[in-house]
Amino acid sequence: MVIQTNMTSKAITEVWEETVEVFQKYNVPITEKSLQVLVTENTLQVLLTELNNVVGSSNTTCIEGG
Template sequence: MVIQSNMTSKAISVVWEDTLEVFQKYNVPITEKTLQVLVTDNILQVLLTELNNVVGSSHATCIEGG
């Protein structure tokens, strides 16, 4: 699974605890709001890349639909 902008920081951090440090680094609160709502567009791609690196996930390691 790839972490995406329509996921919430709370759901992500529950599944992947290692992401908490990344959220802290970018001052992203752990809430039920989606990442696309919580951060600006210019930070969103950087955040998604770093989160996916932390969990070892990329589009290359995942199949469509799960």
């Protein structure tokens, strides 16, 4: 699974505890709001890249729809 903009920080940290540090680094609160609501567009892509690197996930490791 790739971490995506429609996911919430709370759900992400429940599955991947190691992402808490990334959210703290970018001052993103752990809530039930989606990342696209919590983070500006400029920061969002950087945040997603870092989160996916931390959990070892990328578009090449995942198939569409699965």
